[in-house]
Amino acid sequence: MIQDEEVEVLINDLFELYGYDFTGYSRASIKRRINRLFILDSFPSFAEFRYRLKVDSAYLKRFVEEITVNVTEMFRDPLFYKTLREEVIPNIATKPFIRIWHAGCSTGEEVFSMAILLQEANLLHKALIYATDINPNVLEKARKGIFPLSQMRQYSENYISSGGRQDFSSYYTANYDRVKFDESFATRMIFSTHNLVCDGSFNEFDLILCRNVLIYFDIPLQNRVFELFDASLDTLAYLALGSKETMKFSSVTSNFKQLGKEKIWRKM
Amino acid sequence: MEKNVIMSPTCELVLIGGSSGSLDVLLKIISSLRKDISIAIVVVVHRKTTSDSTLSELFSIRSSLPVKEVEDKDAIIPGVVYLAPSDYHLLFEKKHVFALDYSEKVNYSRPSIDVTFDSASEAYGNNAVAILLSGANADGTEGLKAIHQQGGITIAQTPETASFPYMPEQAILHAPVDFQMSVEQMIDYINGK
Ligand SMILES: C[S@@+](CC[C@H](N)C(=O)[O-])C[C@H]1O[C@@H](n2cnc3c(N)ncnc32)[C@H](O)[C@@H]1O
Numbered sequence: 186m187i188q189d190e191e192v193e194v195l196i197n198d199l200f201e202l203y204g205y206d207f208t209g210y211s212r213a214s215i216k217r218r219i220n221r222l223f224i225l226d227s228f229p230s231f232a233e234f235r236y237r238l239k240v241d242s243a244y245l246k247r248f249v250e251e252i253t254v255n256v257t258e259m260f261r262d263p264l265f266y267k268t269l270r271e272e273v274i275p276n277i278a279t280k281p282f283i284r285i286w287h288a289g290c291s292t293g294e295e296v297f298s299m300a301i302l303l304q305e306a307n308l309l310h311k312a313l314i315y316a317t318d319i320n321p322n323v324l325e326k327a328r329k330g331i332f333p334l335s336q337m338r339q340y341s342e343n344y345i346s347s348g349g350r351q352d353f354s355s356y357y358t359a360n361y362d363r364v365k366f367d368e369s370f371a372t373r374m375i376f377s378t379h380n381l382v383c384d385g386s387f388n389e390f391d392l393i394l395c396r397n398v399l400i401y402f403d404i405p406l407q408n409r410v411f412e413l414f415d416a417s418l419d420t421l422a423y424l425a426l427g428s429k430e431t432m433k434f435s436s437v438t439s440n441f442k443q444l445g446k447e448k449i450w451r452k453m
Numbered sequence: 454m455e456k457n458v459i460m461s462p463t464c465e466l467v468l469i470g471g472s473s474g475s476l477d478v479l480l481k482i483i484s485s486l487r488k489d490i491s492i493a494i495v496v497v498v499h500r501k502t503t504s505d506s507t508l509s510e511l512f513s514i515r516s517s518l519p520v521k522e523v524e525d526k527d528a529i530i531p532g533v534v535y536l537a538p539s540d541y542h543l544l545f546e547k548k549h550v551f552a553l554d555y556s557e558k559v560n561y562s563r564p565s566i567d568v569t570f571d572s573a574s575e576a577y578g579n580n581a582v583a584i585l586l587s588g589a590n591a592d593g594t595e596g597l598k599a600i601h602q603q604g605g606i607t608i609a610q611t612p613e614t615a616s617f618p619y620m621p622e623q624a625i626l627h628a629p630v631d632f633q634m635s636v637e638q639m640i641d642y643i644n645g646k
Contacts, residue, residue, distance in 0.1 A: 211526075211546055211552045212546065213544040213546045213572055214544060214556070217568075218556070254554065254555055256555050256556060399525065400525045400541075400552065404526055427525075428538075429523070429524045429541060430525050431524055
Protein backbone atom coordinates (compact mmCIF):
# COMPACT_ATOMS: atom_id res chain seq x y z
CA MET A 186 0.00 0.00 0.00
CA ILE A 187 1.15 3.51 -0.91
CA GLN A 188 1.05 5.90 2.05
CA ASP A 189 -0.27 9.47 2.12
CA GLU A 190 3.25 10.94 2.19
CA GLU A 191 4.25 8.80 -0.79
CA VAL A 192 1.28 10.10 -2.77
CA GLU A 193 2.58 13.61 -2.11
CA VAL A 194 6.07 12.58 -3.24
CA LEU A 195 4.69 11.26 -6.55
CA ILE A 196 2.52 14.32 -7.13
CA ASN A 197 5.56 16.46 -6.50
CA ASP A 198 7.75 14.44 -8.89
CA LEU A 199 5.17 14.64 -11.66
CA PHE A 200 5.07 18.39 -11.34
CA GLU A 201 8.81 18.99 -11.08
CA LEU A 202 9.87 16.54 -13.77
CA TYR A 203 7.03 16.77 -16.26
CA GLY A 204 4.92 19.79 -15.38
CA TYR A 205 1.82 17.63 -14.74
CA ASP A 206 -0.05 19.38 -11.95
CA PHE A 207 -2.15 17.04 -9.82
CA THR A 208 -1.73 19.09 -6.65
CA GLY A 209 -5.37 20.21 -6.71
CA TYR A 210 -6.80 16.72 -7.14
CA SER A 211 -8.93 15.13 -4.45
CA ARG A 212 -6.57 12.93 -2.45
CA ALA A 213 -9.11 10.24 -1.57
CA SER A 214 -9.64 9.34 -5.20
CA ILE A 215 -6.11 9.81 -6.49
CA LYS A 216 -4.71 7.63 -3.71
CA ARG A 217 -7.09 4.84 -4.67
CA ARG A 218 -6.05 5.13 -8.30
CA ILE A 219 -2.34 5.15 -7.49
CA ASN A 220 -2.71 2.10 -5.26
CA ARG A 221 -4.70 0.32 -7.93
CA LEU A 222 -1.95 0.91 -10.47
CA PHE A 223 0.77 -0.06 -8.00
CA ILE A 224 -0.93 -3.43 -7.50
CA LEU A 225 -1.93 -3.87 -11.15
CA ASP A 226 1.66 -3.42 -12.33
CA SER A 227 3.07 -5.51 -9.44
CA PHE A 228 5.71 -3.12 -8.18
CA PRO A 229 7.77 -4.65 -5.36
CA SER A 230 8.22 -1.32 -3.58
CA PHE A 231 7.32 2.33 -3.64
CA ALA A 232 10.92 3.19 -4.51
CA GLU A 233 10.73 1.14 -7.72
CA PHE A 234 7.39 2.65 -8.63
CA ARG A 235 8.81 6.13 -8.19
CA TYR A 236 12.00 5.28 -10.12
CA ARG A 237 10.02 3.87 -13.05
CA LEU A 238 8.00 7.05 -13.26
CA LYS A 239 11.15 9.12 -13.24
CA VAL A 240 13.03 7.31 -15.98
CA ASP A 241 10.37 5.81 -18.24
CA SER A 242 8.33 8.38 -20.14
CA ALA A 243 6.14 5.66 -21.70
CA TYR A 244 5.20 4.63 -18.20
CA LEU A 245 4.42 8.21 -17.31
CA LYS A 246 1.84 8.18 -20.09
CA ARG A 247 0.28 5.03 -18.69
CA PHE A 248 0.27 6.55 -15.21
CA VAL A 249 -1.62 9.66 -16.29
CA GLU A 250 -4.13 7.59 -18.26
CA GLU A 251 -4.72 5.19 -15.42
CA ILE A 252 -5.09 7.60 -12.53
CA THR A 253 -7.72 9.65 -14.33
CA VAL A 254 -11.11 7.92 -14.30
CA ASN A 255 -12.65 7.56 -17.76
CA VAL A 256 -15.91 5.75 -17.02
CA THR A 257 -18.83 7.26 -18.95
CA GLU A 258 -22.18 6.43 -20.57
CA MET A 259 -24.59 7.67 -23.24
CA PHE A 260 -27.63 9.54 -21.89
CA ARG A 261 -26.45 8.92 -18.34
CA ASP A 262 -29.07 10.43 -15.99
CA PRO A 263 -31.89 10.49 -18.56
CA LEU A 264 -33.79 13.19 -16.67
CA PHE A 265 -30.84 15.51 -17.06
CA TYR A 266 -30.96 15.01 -20.83
CA LYS A 267 -34.71 15.53 -20.76
CA THR A 268 -34.14 18.94 -19.18
CA LEU A 269 -31.53 19.76 -21.81
CA ARG A 270 -34.01 18.73 -24.48
CA GLU A 271 -36.98 20.61 -23.11
CA GLU A 272 -35.56 23.66 -21.35
CA VAL A 273 -32.03 24.39 -22.49
CA ILE A 274 -31.93 23.59 -26.18
CA PRO A 275 -35.10 25.57 -27.07
CA ASN A 276 -33.49 28.62 -25.45
CA ILE A 277 -30.29 28.45 -27.44
CA ALA A 278 -32.04 27.40 -30.64
CA THR A 279 -32.61 30.96 -31.80
CA LYS A 280 -28.89 31.70 -31.98
CA PRO A 281 -27.49 31.94 -35.49
CA PHE A 282 -24.70 29.65 -34.44
CA ILE A 283 -24.48 27.35 -31.41
CA ARG A 284 -21.26 26.57 -29.57
CA ILE A 285 -21.10 23.83 -26.97
CA TRP A 286 -18.13 22.68 -24.89
CA HIS A 287 -17.81 19.28 -23.23
CA ALA A 288 -14.95 19.65 -20.75
CA GLY A 289 -13.64 16.24 -19.64
CA CYS A 290 -15.53 14.37 -22.35
CA SER A 291 -13.70 11.07 -21.88
CA THR A 292 -14.46 8.58 -24.69
CA GLY A 293 -17.23 10.76 -26.12
CA GLU A 294 -20.48 9.01 -25.16
CA GLU A 295 -21.80 12.26 -23.73
CA VAL A 296 -20.80 14.19 -26.85
CA PHE A 297 -22.65 11.84 -29.18
CA SER A 298 -25.69 11.99 -26.91
CA MET A 299 -25.64 15.76 -27.26
CA ALA A 300 -25.30 15.53 -31.03
CA ILE A 301 -28.39 13.33 -31.14
CA LEU A 302 -30.36 15.89 -29.12
CA LEU A 303 -29.27 18.66 -31.48
CA GLN A 304 -30.08 16.57 -34.52
CA GLU A 305 -33.58 15.87 -33.21
CA ALA A 306 -34.09 19.58 -32.57
CA ASN A 307 -32.93 20.19 -36.13
CA LEU A 308 -30.01 22.31 -34.90
CA LEU A 309 -26.98 20.13 -35.52
CA HIS A 310 -26.18 21.79 -38.85
CA LYS A 311 -25.59 25.13 -37.13
CA ALA A 312 -23.87 23.79 -34.04
CA LEU A 313 -20.26 23.11 -33.22
CA ILE A 314 -19.40 20.84 -30.28
CA TYR A 315 -15.94 21.24 -28.76
CA ALA A 316 -14.97 18.15 -26.81
CA THR A 317 -11.85 18.24 -24.67
CA ASP A 318 -10.05 16.06 -22.18
CA ILE A 319 -6.64 15.89 -20.51
CA ASN A 320 -6.13 12.35 -21.82
CA PRO A 321 -5.30 12.09 -25.58
CA ASN A 322 -6.08 8.37 -25.56
CA VAL A 323 -9.76 8.79 -24.76
CA LEU A 324 -10.06 11.55 -27.36
CA GLU A 325 -8.69 9.19 -29.98
CA LYS A 326 -11.53 6.79 -29.16
CA ALA A 327 -14.14 9.54 -29.00
CA ARG A 328 -13.20 10.79 -32.44
CA LYS A 329 -14.05 7.42 -33.98
CA GLY A 330 -17.57 7.31 -32.55
CA ILE A 331 -17.27 3.56 -32.06
CA PHE A 332 -18.77 2.04 -28.93
CA PRO A 333 -19.40 -1.50 -27.64
CA LEU A 334 -22.59 -3.10 -28.95
CA SER A 335 -23.18 -4.66 -25.52
CA GLN A 336 -23.99 -1.20 -24.11
CA MET A 337 -26.64 -0.28 -26.67
CA ARG A 338 -29.58 -1.82 -24.86
CA GLN A 339 -28.89 0.27 -21.79
CA TYR A 340 -28.20 3.38 -23.87
CA SER A 341 -31.38 2.88 -25.84
CA GLU A 342 -33.38 2.67 -22.60
CA ASN A 343 -31.65 5.80 -21.30
CA TYR A 344 -32.41 7.55 -24.60
CA ILE A 345 -36.09 6.70 -24.39
CA SER A 346 -36.31 7.87 -20.75
CA SER A 347 -34.71 11.13 -21.85
CA GLY A 348 -37.69 11.73 -24.14
CA GLY A 349 -36.21 10.24 -27.31
CA ARG A 350 -38.81 9.10 -29.82
CA GLN A 351 -36.71 7.69 -32.63
CA ASP A 352 -35.45 4.18 -33.04
CA PHE A 353 -32.09 4.53 -31.27
CA SER A 354 -30.47 1.91 -33.49
CA SER A 355 -31.10 4.09 -36.53
CA TYR A 356 -28.21 6.31 -35.38
CA TYR A 357 -25.53 3.67 -35.72
CA THR A 358 -24.34 0.75 -37.78
CA ALA A 359 -23.49 -2.43 -35.92
CA ASN A 360 -20.46 -4.46 -36.87
CA TYR A 361 -19.62 -7.56 -34.83
CA ASP A 362 -19.42 -6.43 -31.20
CA ARG A 363 -19.19 -2.72 -31.91
CA VAL A 364 -21.30 0.03 -33.37
CA LYS A 365 -20.28 3.12 -35.27
CA PHE A 366 -22.36 6.26 -34.96
CA ASP A 367 -23.36 8.09 -38.11
CA GLU A 368 -20.50 10.07 -39.68
CA SER A 369 -22.66 13.18 -39.87
CA PHE A 370 -22.42 13.57 -36.08
CA ALA A 371 -18.63 13.68 -35.99
CA THR A 372 -18.50 16.40 -38.63
CA ARG A 373 -19.97 18.81 -36.07
CA MET A 374 -17.40 17.92 -33.37
CA ILE A 375 -13.93 19.20 -32.63
CA PHE A 376 -11.78 17.08 -30.34
CA SER A 377 -8.75 18.51 -28.61
CA THR A 378 -6.68 18.05 -25.47
CA HIS A 379 -7.30 20.70 -22.86
CA ASN A 380 -6.14 20.57 -19.26
CA LEU A 381 -8.61 22.30 -16.94
CA VAL A 382 -5.83 22.84 -14.40
CA CYS A 383 -3.61 25.01 -16.56
CA ASP A 384 -5.18 25.76 -19.96
CA GLY A 385 -7.24 28.89 -20.46
CA SER A 386 -10.47 29.92 -22.07
CA PHE A 387 -10.52 29.41 -25.87
CA ASN A 388 -13.96 30.56 -26.95
CA GLU A 389 -17.37 31.76 -25.78
CA PHE A 390 -20.07 29.15 -25.44
CA ASP A 391 -23.83 28.86 -25.18
CA LEU A 392 -23.56 25.71 -23.12
CA ILE A 393 -20.69 24.12 -21.21
CA LEU A 394 -21.00 20.59 -19.86
CA CYS A 395 -18.48 19.45 -17.29
CA ARG A 396 -19.87 16.35 -15.68
CA ASN A 397 -18.16 14.09 -13.18
CA VAL A 398 -14.81 15.79 -13.59
CA LEU A 399 -14.95 18.29 -10.74
CA ILE A 400 -15.52 15.49 -8.20
CA TYR A 401 -11.84 14.69 -8.74
CA PHE A 402 -10.74 18.22 -7.80
CA ASP A 403 -10.46 19.88 -4.41
CA ILE A 404 -12.51 23.01 -3.72
CA PRO A 405 -9.80 25.59 -4.57
CA LEU A 406 -9.19 23.94 -7.96
CA GLN A 407 -12.94 23.64 -8.57
CA ASN A 408 -13.12 27.35 -7.95
CA ARG A 409 -10.50 28.12 -10.55
CA VAL A 410 -12.31 25.96 -13.08
CA PHE A 411 -15.61 27.72 -12.34
CA GLU A 412 -13.87 31.02 -13.03
CA LEU A 413 -12.63 29.63 -16.33
CA PHE A 414 -16.17 28.55 -17.25
CA ASP A 415 -17.59 31.88 -16.17
CA ALA A 416 -15.13 33.60 -18.49
CA SER A 417 -16.13 31.25 -21.34
CA LEU A 418 -19.89 31.72 -21.13
CA ASP A 419 -22.03 34.39 -22.75
CA THR A 420 -24.79 35.98 -20.71
CA LEU A 421 -27.81 33.63 -20.55
CA ALA A 422 -25.57 30.71 -21.46
CA TYR A 423 -25.70 27.46 -19.47
CA LEU A 424 -23.34 25.42 -17.35
CA ALA A 425 -24.21 21.76 -16.68
CA LEU A 426 -22.54 19.65 -13.99
CA GLY A 427 -22.76 16.02 -12.88
CA SER A 428 -25.76 14.95 -10.83
CA LYS A 429 -23.91 15.16 -7.49
CA GLU A 430 -21.77 18.21 -8.22
CA THR A 431 -22.50 21.73 -7.12
CA MET A 432 -21.52 25.35 -7.66
CA LYS A 433 -22.33 26.23 -4.07
CA PHE A 434 -18.68 26.42 -2.96
CA SER A 435 -17.75 28.69 -5.86
CA SER A 436 -17.02 32.40 -5.75
CA VAL A 437 -18.79 33.00 -9.08
CA THR A 438 -22.00 31.27 -8.02
CA SER A 439 -23.76 34.62 -7.59
CA ASN A 440 -23.44 35.22 -11.36
CA PHE A 441 -25.60 32.17 -11.97
CA LYS A 442 -29.14 30.97 -11.41
CA GLN A 443 -29.90 27.28 -11.00
CA LEU A 444 -32.63 25.65 -13.10
CA GLY A 445 -34.90 24.04 -10.51
CA LYS A 446 -33.40 20.91 -9.04
CA GLU A 447 -31.29 20.02 -12.06
CA LYS A 448 -27.55 20.55 -12.01
CA ILE A 449 -27.82 23.22 -14.67
CA TRP A 450 -27.01 26.88 -14.05
CA ARG A 451 -27.73 29.86 -16.25
CA LYS A 452 -25.45 32.84 -16.36
CA MET A 453 -27.31 36.05 -15.51
CA MET B 454 -18.48 -5.86 25.32
CA GLU B 455 -15.49 -4.32 27.00
CA LYS B 456 -14.05 -3.05 23.71
CA ASN B 457 -17.25 -1.06 23.26
CA VAL B 458 -16.71 0.71 26.57
CA ILE B 459 -13.15 1.58 25.70
CA MET B 460 -13.97 2.82 22.21
CA SER B 461 -17.23 4.63 22.78
CA PRO B 462 -15.86 8.07 23.71
CA THR B 463 -14.01 8.35 20.41
CA CYS B 464 -16.56 6.97 17.94
CA GLU B 465 -17.38 9.68 15.41
CA LEU B 466 -18.86 7.71 12.57
CA VAL B 467 -21.12 4.69 12.15
CA LEU B 468 -21.05 3.09 8.71
CA ILE B 469 -23.81 0.74 7.66
CA GLY B 470 -23.52 -1.40 4.51
CA GLY B 471 -26.32 -3.50 3.11
CA SER B 472 -27.52 -5.25 0.00
CA SER B 473 -30.45 -7.58 -0.75
CA GLY B 474 -32.80 -7.84 2.19
CA SER B 475 -31.27 -4.93 4.07
CA LEU B 476 -33.89 -2.28 3.39
CA ASP B 477 -36.30 -3.36 6.14
CA VAL B 478 -33.45 -3.58 8.61
CA LEU B 479 -32.18 -0.15 7.60
CA LEU B 480 -35.60 1.41 7.96
CA LYS B 481 -35.95 -0.15 11.40
CA ILE B 482 -32.56 1.20 12.49
CA ILE B 483 -33.08 4.65 11.00
CA SER B 484 -36.49 5.05 12.61
CA SER B 485 -35.20 4.03 16.04
CA LEU B 486 -32.20 6.33 16.32
CA ARG B 487 -31.94 8.77 19.18
CA LYS B 488 -32.76 12.33 18.15
CA ASP B 489 -29.77 13.81 19.97
CA ILE B 490 -27.22 11.35 18.65
CA SER B 491 -23.80 12.98 18.30
CA ILE B 492 -22.25 10.85 15.58
CA ALA B 493 -22.70 10.82 11.82
CA ILE B 494 -24.34 7.77 10.24
CA VAL B 495 -23.30 6.80 6.71
CA VAL B 496 -25.40 4.29 4.80
CA VAL B 497 -24.15 2.46 1.71
CA VAL B 498 -26.73 0.24 0.10
CA HIS B 499 -26.74 -1.50 -3.26
CA ARG B 500 -29.67 -0.41 -5.38
CA LYS B 501 -30.93 0.15 -8.85
CA THR B 502 -29.95 3.50 -10.27
CA THR B 503 -33.53 4.59 -10.84
CA SER B 504 -34.69 4.36 -7.22
CA ASP B 505 -32.38 7.27 -6.43
CA SER B 506 -34.33 9.95 -4.59
CA THR B 507 -37.06 7.51 -3.58
CA LEU B 508 -34.76 5.86 -1.08
CA SER B 509 -33.69 9.06 0.64
CA GLU B 510 -37.35 10.10 0.81
CA LEU B 511 -38.22 6.77 2.37
CA PHE B 512 -35.49 7.30 4.95
CA SER B 513 -36.50 10.90 5.61
CA ILE B 514 -40.08 9.96 6.39
CA ARG B 515 -39.03 7.39 8.98
CA SER B 516 -36.15 9.24 10.56
CA SER B 517 -36.20 11.84 13.30
CA LEU B 518 -32.70 12.80 12.15
CA PRO B 519 -32.01 14.78 8.98
CA VAL B 520 -31.27 12.48 6.02
CA LYS B 521 -29.07 13.65 3.19
CA GLU B 522 -27.98 12.03 -0.02
CA VAL B 523 -24.31 12.94 -0.28
CA GLU B 524 -23.10 15.52 -2.78
CA ASP B 525 -19.51 16.14 -3.75
CA LYS B 526 -17.29 17.53 -0.93
CA ASP B 527 -20.18 17.74 1.54
CA ALA B 528 -19.08 18.33 5.13
CA ILE B 529 -19.89 15.50 7.54
CA ILE B 530 -21.98 16.76 10.44
CA PRO B 531 -22.80 14.75 13.58
CA GLY B 532 -26.45 13.81 13.95
CA VAL B 533 -27.06 13.50 10.22
CA VAL B 534 -27.82 10.29 8.31
CA TYR B 535 -25.93 10.29 5.01
CA LEU B 536 -26.87 8.09 2.10
CA ALA B 537 -24.40 7.13 -0.62
CA PRO B 538 -25.82 8.30 -3.97
CA SER B 539 -26.47 5.60 -6.52
CA ASP B 540 -23.87 5.03 -9.20
CA TYR B 541 -20.96 6.71 -7.35
CA HIS B 542 -18.42 5.34 -4.92
CA LEU B 543 -18.54 7.22 -1.65
CA LEU B 544 -15.13 8.20 -0.25
CA PHE B 545 -13.82 10.33 2.61
CA GLU B 546 -11.57 13.14 1.44
CA LYS B 547 -10.39 13.42 5.03
CA LYS B 548 -12.10 13.43 8.38
CA HIS B 549 -15.44 15.28 8.12
CA VAL B 550 -15.45 15.70 4.30
CA PHE B 551 -16.91 13.35 1.68
CA ALA B 552 -15.67 12.83 -1.88
CA LEU B 553 -17.39 11.01 -4.73
CA ASP B 554 -15.79 8.83 -7.35
CA TYR B 555 -17.23 7.54 -10.62
CA SER B 556 -14.64 4.81 -11.22
CA GLU B 557 -15.17 1.17 -12.17
CA LYS B 558 -17.61 -0.94 -10.18
CA VAL B 559 -16.15 -3.01 -7.35
CA ASN B 560 -17.82 -6.37 -6.56
CA TYR B 561 -20.18 -5.49 -9.43
CA SER B 562 -21.37 -2.60 -7.31
CA ARG B 563 -21.25 1.18 -7.34
CA PRO B 564 -21.44 2.26 -4.60
CA SER B 565 -19.35 -0.54 -3.19
CA ILE B 566 -19.38 -1.13 0.55
CA ASP B 567 -15.72 -2.22 0.51
CA VAL B 568 -14.67 1.06 -1.10
CA THR B 569 -16.47 3.24 1.46
CA PHE B 570 -15.38 1.20 4.48
CA ASP B 571 -11.81 1.15 3.26
CA SER B 572 -11.74 4.90 2.73
CA ALA B 573 -13.35 5.48 6.15
CA SER B 574 -10.73 3.34 7.83
CA GLU B 575 -8.05 5.65 6.49
CA ALA B 576 -9.78 8.88 7.38
CA TYR B 577 -11.24 7.84 10.73
CA GLY B 578 -8.95 5.07 12.03
CA ASN B 579 -10.27 3.86 15.38
CA ASN B 580 -13.04 6.44 15.42
CA ALA B 581 -15.22 4.39 13.08
CA VAL B 582 -17.72 1.60 13.60
CA ALA B 583 -18.76 -0.45 10.56
CA ILE B 584 -21.86 -2.61 10.39
CA LEU B 585 -22.62 -5.12 7.63
CA LEU B 586 -26.20 -6.21 7.01
CA SER B 587 -28.04 -8.73 4.88
CA GLY B 588 -26.92 -9.36 1.30
CA ALA B 589 -26.37 -11.94 -1.41
CA ASN B 590 -22.78 -11.08 -2.33
CA ALA B 591 -19.46 -10.67 -0.55
CA ASP B 592 -19.11 -6.88 -0.70
CA GLY B 593 -18.08 -5.46 2.68
CA THR B 594 -15.73 -8.20 3.88
CA GLU B 595 -12.57 -6.47 2.69
CA GLY B 596 -13.88 -3.20 4.07
CA LEU B 597 -14.44 -4.69 7.51
CA LYS B 598 -10.87 -6.00 7.45
CA ALA B 599 -9.59 -2.50 6.78
CA ILE B 600 -11.74 -0.96 9.52
CA HIS B 601 -10.51 -3.53 12.00
CA GLN B 602 -6.91 -3.10 10.98
CA GLN B 603 -7.09 0.62 11.70
CA GLY B 604 -8.54 -0.03 15.12
CA GLY B 605 -12.22 0.52 14.36
CA ILE B 606 -15.09 -1.72 15.46
CA THR B 607 -16.64 -4.28 13.11
CA ILE B 608 -20.16 -5.65 13.41
CA ALA B 609 -22.10 -8.14 11.29
CA GLN B 610 -25.80 -8.82 11.38
CA THR B 611 -26.37 -12.23 12.99
CA PRO B 612 -26.79 -14.36 9.86
CA GLU B 613 -29.88 -16.15 11.23
CA THR B 614 -31.67 -12.80 11.41
CA ALA B 615 -30.75 -11.74 7.85
CA SER B 616 -33.05 -12.42 4.89
CA PHE B 617 -29.90 -12.98 2.82
CA PRO B 618 -27.29 -14.32 5.24
CA TYR B 619 -24.48 -14.70 2.67
CA MET B 620 -22.97 -11.25 3.09
CA PRO B 621 -22.64 -11.25 6.90
CA GLU B 622 -21.60 -14.91 6.76
CA GLN B 623 -18.73 -14.15 4.40
CA ALA B 624 -17.60 -11.36 6.68
CA ILE B 625 -17.71 -13.60 9.75
CA LEU B 626 -15.73 -16.27 7.90
CA HIS B 627 -13.06 -14.04 6.43
CA ALA B 628 -12.83 -10.81 8.41
CA PRO B 629 -12.30 -10.08 12.08
CA VAL B 630 -15.86 -9.34 13.19
CA ASP B 631 -15.99 -7.94 16.72
CA PHE B 632 -19.71 -8.46 17.28
CA GLN B 633 -22.60 -10.30 15.70
CA MET B 634 -25.81 -8.48 16.47
CA SER B 635 -29.52 -8.68 15.84
CA VAL B 636 -31.23 -5.53 14.63
CA GLU B 637 -32.40 -4.65 18.14
CA GLN B 638 -28.88 -5.00 19.48
CA MET B 639 -27.55 -2.77 16.72
CA ILE B 640 -30.08 -0.08 17.58
CA ASP B 641 -29.13 -0.18 21.27
CA TYR B 642 -25.48 -0.15 20.33
CA ILE B 643 -25.72 2.90 18.07
CA ASN B 644 -27.99 4.76 20.48
CA GLY B 645 -25.40 4.12 23.20
CA LYS B 646 -22.81 6.06 21.21
C1 LIG C 1 -15.49 10.20 -15.12
S1 LIG C 1 -15.00 10.96 -16.62
C2 LIG C 1 -16.43 11.89 -17.02
C3 LIG C 1 -16.94 11.64 -18.41
C4 LIG C 1 -18.27 12.28 -18.76
N1 LIG C 1 -18.22 13.73 -18.66
C5 LIG C 1 -19.39 11.71 -17.92
O1 LIG C 1 -19.85 12.36 -16.98
O2 LIG C 1 -19.83 10.59 -18.16
C6 LIG C 1 -13.80 12.17 -16.12
C7 LIG C 1 -12.92 12.70 -17.25
O3 LIG C 1 -12.23 13.88 -16.80
C8 LIG C 1 -10.96 13.92 -17.40
N2 LIG C 1 -10.05 14.81 -16.66
C9 LIG C 1 -9.44 14.58 -15.47
N3 LIG C 1 -8.65 15.61 -15.14
C10 LIG C 1 -8.77 16.53 -16.14
C11 LIG C 1 -8.21 17.82 -16.37
N4 LIG C 1 -7.32 18.36 -15.52
N5 LIG C 1 -8.55 18.49 -17.50
C12 LIG C 1 -9.43 17.94 -18.38
N6 LIG C 1 -10.00 16.73 -18.21
C13 LIG C 1 -9.68 16.03 -17.10
C14 LIG C 1 -10.54 12.45 -17.38
O4 LIG C 1 -9.51 12.20 -18.31
C15 LIG C 1 -11.85 11.74 -17.70
O5 LIG C 1 -11.97 11.47 -19.06
